[in-house]
Amino acid sequence: MPATIIKETIELENVQLDADGNGYIQKRINLQEGYxxxxxxxxxxxxxIPLIRGSTADPQPRYEFIISPYPQIPTQMDYRENAPRYTxxxxxxxxxxxxxxxxxxxxxxxxxxxxxxxxxxxxxQNKSYFYAPHVYINIHFxxxxxxxxxxxxxxxxxxxxxxxxxxxxxxxxxxxxxxVAMCALxxxxxxxxxxxxxxxxxxxxxxxxxxxxxxxxxxxAANGFFLDIASRDSEDMISVAGVxxxxxxxxxMNTFDSAFGPRRPDWLREFLNGGFxxxxxxxxxxxxxxxxxxxxxxx
Numbered sequence: 582m583p584a585t586i587i588k589e590t591i592e593l594e595n596v597q598l599d600a601d602g603n604g605y606i607q608k609r610i611n612l613q614e615g616y617x618x619x620x621x622x623x624x625x626x627x628x629x630i631p632l633i634r635g636s637t638a639d640p641q642p643r644y645e646f647i648i649s650p651y652p653q654i655p656t657q658m659d660y661r662e663n664a665p666r667y668t669x670x671x672x673x674x675x676x677x678x679x680x681x682x683x684x685x686x687x688x689x690x691x692x693x694x695x696x697x698x699x700x701x702x703x704x705x706q707n708k709s710y711f712y713a714p715h716v717y718i719n720i721h722f723x724x725x726x727x728x729x730x731x732x733x734x735x736x737x738x739x740x741x742x743x744x745x746x747x748x749x750x751x752x753x754x755x756x757x758x759x760x761v762a763m764c765a766l767x768x769x770x771x772x773x774x775x776x777x778x779x780x781x782x783x784x785x786x787x788x789x790x791x792x793x794x795x796x797x798x799x800x801x802a803a804n805g806f807f808l809d810i811a812s813r814d815s816e817d818m819i820s821v822a823g824v825x826x827x828x829x830x831x832x833x834m835n836t837f838d839s840a841f842g843p844r845r846p847d848w849l850r851e852f853l854n855g856g857f858x859x860x861x862x863x864x865x866x867x868x869x870x871x872x873x874x875x876x877x878x879x880x
Contacts, residue, residue, distance in 0.1 A: 584621060584622075584740045584741060584742050585740070585741045585742075585743065586738065586739075586740050586741075587610060587738070587739045587740075587741065588736070588737070588738050588739075589608065589610055589718065589736070589737045589738075589739075590628075590734070590735065590736045590737070591606060591608055591718060591720065591733065591734075591735050591737075592628075592733065592734045592735075593606065593731075593733045594731055594732065595729050595730070595731050596722050596729065596730045596731065596733055597727075597729055598722060598724055598725070598726060598727060598728050598729070598730070599726070599727070600726050600727060601666075601668055601669065601726060602666035602667070602668070602723060602724050602725055602726040602728075603655070603668065603669055603721065603722065603723060604721070604722035604723075604724075604730075605655065605719070605720070605721055605722075606719070606720040606721075606722075606733075607652055607653075607717055607718065607719050607720075608717065608718045609715055609716075609717050610715060610716050610717070610718070610739075611714065611715050612713075612714050612715055612716065612741070612743075613714060613743065614714040614751070615714075615745060615746065615748065615751050616712075616714075616743040616744060616745055616746065616751070617710055617711075617712055617743065617744045617746045617750070617751075617754070618710060618711055618712070618713075618716075618741050618742070618743050619708060619709070619710040619741065619742040619743070619744075620648070620680050620681070620707055620709045620710070620711075620716075620739060620740070620741060621707055621708070621740045621741065621742055622707060622738075622739070622740035623648065623680075623681045623707060623737070623738070623739055623740075624737070624738045625646075625683065625695075625697075625735060625736065625737050625738075626735070626736045626737075627685075627692050627693055627695075627734070627735055628734035628735065628736055629732050629733075629734035630690060630691065630692060630732065631687050631693065631730060631731070631732055631733055632730065632731040632732040633687065633689055633730060641686050641687060641688060641689075642666075642686075642687050642722065642723055642724035642725075642730065643660060643667060643684065643685065643686055643687070643722075643723045643724075644684065644685055644687065644693075644720060644721060644722045644723060645660075645670065645671055645682065645683065645684035645685070645720070645721050645723075646682070646683055646684075646718065646719060646720045646721070646735070647671050647672075647679055647680075647681070647682045647717075647718075647719045648679075648680045648681040648682075648716060648717070648718055648719075648737070648739065649678050649679055649680055649716065649717055649719060649762065650678070650680070650711040650712075650713035650715070650716055650717070650758050650762070651678065651713060651717065651758060651759055651762035652717050652719060652762070653671050653672065653678070653717070653719040653721075653762070654762065654763060654765075654766070655669040655670070655671065655721070656669060656670060656671065656672055656765060656766050656767065656768075657669065657766050657767045658670055658767060658768065660723055666723055666724060666725060666726070667723045668723075670721065670723075671719065671721055672765040672768070673765075673768065674698035675698075676761075676765050677761045678758070678761045678762040678765070679698075680707075680709045680711070680716070681697070681698070681699070681707075681709075682697065682698045683695050683696060683697040683698070684696055687730070711754070711758055712746070712750070712751050712754025712755050712758060713754075713755055713758050713759075714755075716739070718737060720733075720735075
C-alpha cells in the first residue's frame with residue numbers, strides 16, 4: 582500500500598513556563614483503527630527563530646520533542662543535574678514508547694541547534710511500528726521559572742505505511758503501547774562492573790559460575806531411588822532427605838572462583854514429581870511377584 586504522508590505544524594506566539602521552568606505542548610494526529618502503522622520517514626523544520634523575552638530570561642534555554650503513539654508523561658529525571666531548571670525531562674530516545682526524538686538549544690537571533698534520534702540517515706528509512714490509531718507530537722520547553730518564550734513555529738512531515746491486522750492483534754498492541762507509555766518515570770538500567778569482574782568474565786564457562794551440566798549422577802545416589810527391583814544382591818536406596826538434598830544441589834548456583842560448581846546437573850530438576858521436592862515419599866516400593874499365568878502375587 583502506498584505510504585501516507587502527514588504534514589503538521591505547531592505554532593505558538595507565547596510559551597508560558599510554570600514555577601519549575603517547564604512548559605509542555607501536545608498535538609494529536611488521528612489515524613485509522615485496526616491497522617499496524619509503520620513510521621517509515623520523519624523530517625522536521627524550524628520555520629521561525631524563537632524569541633527569548635525578558636531581561637532575566639535564560640540566554641540559552643532548551644527544548645525537546647517526541648513523536649509517539651501516546652502522550653509523553655514527564656519523568657522524574659533531570660535534563661541537567663544540579664540546576665534550578667531543566668527538570669522532568671521526557672524519556673530516553675531508546676524507550677519503546679518513542680518513535681522519534683529531537684532536542685535543541687535555543688540561541689538568540691539564530692535558528693536552534695538540533696540533535697535527533699534516529700539520526701537523519703536512519704530516520705529516512707525508519708521501521709518503527711505501532712497499533713494505536715493516533716500519534717502525538719510532544720514538546721517540552723525548559724527555561725527560567727514563570728518566564729515567557731515566543732514565536733515557536735515547527736513543521737513536521739511523517740510518512741506511514743499501514744497493514745490491516747486482526748482485532749486481537751490490534752487490541753493487544755494498543756494495550757501494550759498504552760502501558761509502556763506510563764512505565765518510565767525513573768530509569769536505572771545500567772550495571773557497574775570492576776576491572777576484576779571484567780577480567781574474570783572469560784571462557785571456559787565454568788569460570789563464570791553456575792551449574793555444570795556435564796557432571797553426572799552416580800547410580801548409588803539419586804538414581805537408586807527409582808529402581809523397583811534390585812539387579813544385584815544388595816541395593817543402596819536413598820532416603821527422602823537424600824532425594825531432596827540432591828534436588829537442592831541441582832538448583833544451587835556457584836561463583837566463578839569455586840571449583841566446578843555443585844555435584845548435581847541442572848537437568849535433574851526437570852520433570853520431577855511434586856512429591857520429590859515437597860510432601861511425603863514412600864521409602865520403598867511394594868515388592869511384586871508374578872505367577873506363571875501373569876497374576877500378581879503379594880507377599
